[in-house]
Amino acid sequence: xxxxxxxxxxxxxxxxxxVLSILSTVDTADFTYLRDRTGSTDGNIAAHLLKLExxxxxxxxxTFLNRKPLSIYRITETGRTALTNxxxxxxxxxxxxFNKAK
Amino acid sequence: MDQELLERLELIxxxxxxxxxxxxxxxxxxxxxxxxxxxxxxxxxxLGHSEIAWPVTMITCGILTGIGSARMRKQEGAETIIxxxxxxxxxxxxxxxxxxxxxxxxxxxxxxRAFMVVLFALMGIANMSSGIILRWRTQQVLGAIWWAxxxxxxFVSDKTAxxxxxxxxxxxxxxxxIYLMIREKADLRHARTA
Numbered sequence: 001x002x003x004x005x006x007x008x009x010x011x012x013x014x015x016x017x018x019v020l021s022i023l024s025t026v027d028t029a030d031f032t033y034l035r036d037r038t039g040s041t042d043g044n045i046a047a048h049l050l051k052l053e054x055x056x057x058x059x060x061x062x063t064f065l066n067r068k069p070l071s072i073y074r075i076t077e078t079g080r081t082a083l084t085n086x087x088x089x090x091x092x093x094x095x096x097x098f099n100k101a102k
Numbered sequence: 103m104d105q106e107l108l109e110r111l112e113l114i115x116x117x118x119x120x121x122x123x124x125x126x127x128x129x130x131x132x133x134x135x136x137x138x139x140x141x142x143x144x145x146x147x148x149l150g151h152s153e154i155a156w157p158v159t160m161i162t163c164g165i166l167t168g169i170g171s172a173r174m175r176k177q178e179g180a181e182t183i184i185x186x187x188x189x190x191x192x193x194x195x196x197x198x199x200x201x202x203x204x205x206x207x208x209x210x211x212x213x214x215r216a217f218m219v220v221l222f223a224l225m226g227i228a229n230m231s232s233g234i235i236l237r238w239r240t241q242q243v244l245g246a247i248w249w250a251x252x253x254x255x256x257f258v259s260d261k262t263a264x265x266x267x268x269x270x271x272x273x274x275x276x277x278x279x280i281y282l283m284i285r286e287k288a289d290l291r292h293a294r295t296a
Contacts, residue, residue: 017110018117025121026180033179037120065176087114094107 005089010055011082015040015048020083023058023075031071049073057082121180127286131167132279138163139271157204164200187235195228215255215263222252222270229274244274 011017018038023029029037035045052058057079061072075083142159146152171189178185199221206212212220230245232238251270255263 012110014110014113018113021114021117022121022180025118026182027186029121029180036179037117087111090107090110094104094111 005092007089007093008082008086010051010057011086013048013051015045016052017086019045019048019052019073020057020075020079023073024080024083028061028072028074030073034073052079055079055082127174127283127289129279129282129284129286130170132275132282134166134170134279135163136271136275136279139275140268143268143271153208156207160200160203164196167196184235188232191228191231191235195224199224215260218263218267219252219255222248222255225274226252244278247274 011020015038019034022034022037031045031049034040034049035042038045040048049058049060053060057076059074059076061074063070063072138159142156145155145159149155202220203217206220207214207217226245226248228245229241229248233241233243233245248270251266254266258266
């Protein structure tokens with residue numbers, strides 16, 4: 001019996017998945033942009049961004065704009081691959097669920 | 103389990119769509135430059151002093167464009183390859199038009215009419231390139247119209263050339279800019295309720 005594909009637990013987190021999905025469509029995005037687009041709070045998204053950074057899925061560049069700190073995020077190739085694999089496995093699982101329902 | 107998975111898939115689609123949605127809207131810049139050129143022309147024709155009318159209005163438009171685009175970049179928070187490509191096309195063409203106009207006409211290296219040919223050709227390049235990048239037929243057609251205007255300018259009288267310049271500025275800049283602003287406002291309304 002074929003094994004069920006596993007979903008990467010780092011990517012599977014709802015907010016982390018949202019962040020990776022957004023970052024996959026842009027070159028870079030700053031902290032405020034990610035927070036606003038995901039409808040999250042500062043503290044919540046900061047924790048999840050750190051987890052993604054620790055997993056090597058995103059990088060962060062800390063700089064200043066008009067003397068205010070600015071964090072710029074970018075998805076890595078590892079992160080992009082992880083997201084692609086996640087989507088593929090998700091579709092496989094959904095296909096399996098659909099077949100079961102039939 | 104399947105409901106949770108479906109929700110994940112929908113989340114991905116929603117966030118990808120969010121990432122692609124831009125808050126950078128440029129209709130106002132077409133209106134600004136169109137109005138600026140008409141003001142400069144009116145000032146030169148009716149008040150004289152064309153040697154200051156054009157530099158003053160064009161520099162003012164340049165400064166306002168710079169302020170507007172800096173504000174938009176700050177608000178946007180994300181950079182895409184497309185936005186960088188479009189910015190570089192318009193920035194390069196705009197810079198070339200500005201310097202050729204300022205230096206070329208003030209030194210009388212070429213006549214105002216010859217400069218108009220250059221202006222039309224560069225506007226054609228910028229619009230056509232943008233239209234191809236955005237896959238937007240309307241802007242590609244606009245680019246072709248600018249080029250057709252550049253060719254026509256080489257064959258018509260000075261008076262006709264002036265009217266052609268006014269017509270192109272009114273239609274391809276001012277009216278096109280207003281049309282873009284209306285479209286962009288509708289896009290924004292849709293984005294807010296989505």
